[in-house]
Amino acid sequence: MDKIIDISNSKSKIFQNLLKYKAGDKEEGIFLAEGEDMFDEAYKSSSLLATIVPNIYDKRYVTKKTYHLKDELYRQLSSYKSLPKVICMCKKKMSDISSLGEKAIYLDGIQDPGNLGTIIRTALAFSYSSICLSYDCVSPYNSKVIQSSKGAIFHLPIIKEKLINIKKLNYNIFITSLDGEDEKNILSLPSKSILVFGNEGHGVKKENLSLGRKIKIEMSGIDSLNVAISASILMYRFK
Numbered sequence: 001m002d003k004i005i006d007i008s009n010s011k012s013k014i015f016q017n018l019l020k021y022k023a024g025d026k027e028e029g030i031f032l033a034e035g036e037d038m039f040d041e042a043y044k045s046s047s048l049l050a051t052i053v054p055n056i057y058d059k060r061y062v063t064k065k066t067y068h069l070k071d072e073l074y075r076q077l078s079s080y081k082s083l084p085k086v087i088c089m090c091k092k093k094m095s096d097i098s099s100l101g102e103k104a105i106y107l108d109g110i111q112d113p114g115n116l117g118t119i120i121r122t123a124l125a126f127s128y129s130s131i132c133l134s135y136d137c138v139s140p141y142n143s144k145v146i147q148s149s150k151g152a153i154f155h156l157p158i159i160k161e162k163l164i165n166i167k168k169l170n171y172n173i174f175i176t177s178l179d180g181e182d183e184k185n186i187l188s189l190p191s192k193s194i195l196v197f198g199n200e201g202h203g204v205k206k207e208n209l210s211l212g213r214k215i216k217i218e219m220s221g222i223d224s225l226n227v228a229i230s231a232s233i234l235m236y237r238f239k
Helices: 013-023 036-044 071-077 113-125 143-148 163-167 206-211 227-237
Strands: 004-007 030-034 048-053 066-069 087-091 103-108 130-133 158-160 172-182 193-198 213-216
Touching (some): 013 066, 103 113, 113 130, 113 227, 163 206
Parallel strands (some): 004 066, 103 130, 130 158, 172 193
Antiparallel strands (some): 030 087, 048 087
C-alpha cells in the first residue's frame, strides 16, 4: 500500500534529514535528485527509495513511500528556481575497481560539477564501461553533477581509486596532455583501456603522467579545450 507522510514542520527530524541528503553529507548513503526525468531514471535503475512532493502533486509520483511537504519546505529542499514536480530520494551506488570494465574513463581532479555530469552523460551515450574518479574530484552526488548527467549517473558504475592502482591491473592507459602525441596515431583502443582527463586548470597530476601513453587533440588558434569538450571528442573518437 502506498504510504504518504505529511511534513509541515521545518524542525521535524524527517525534514532535517532531508536537508542533510540535499547537502550530500559523506556519511549518508542517500542523495536527492530533482525532476520528472530523474524520477524515471531512478525508478528504472532501482535506485529510488522514496519520493518527495509539494502541496499540490501529481499522483503518479506517489510510491511506496512519499513525503508530502508544504510548499515553503519543498522550496527549501529544491535547488531550482522553478520548483520540480517531484524530488527523489535515491540510494548511492558507488562501485569498486572490479567494475571498471573493458573501456573506462578516469578523471583526475575534476572540480566543476557541470563538467563531471556532462562527462558521465557522454560516457554512457558512447558505451563506456565506467567512470573512475581520483579522490580529490568533486562529489558525483553534487546536485549539479546529478542534473547535468541527465540520469546517466544511475546507469554507469562510479568508482573512486588511484590511477596507479589501475595501472597494476595491466590496463592500457591513455593520458591527455598538451605534450602528448596526436591521437590520430591510435587507430582504436585495445581491450582493457582507460582514457584519462585532468583538472580544468592544471591537467593530469605530474605523478600520473608517467603511468600511460600521452595523447592530445591537434588544434589551431588555441592550445586547449574545456575538459568536458575534450572528453566528448575523444570518447566519440574511440567509441
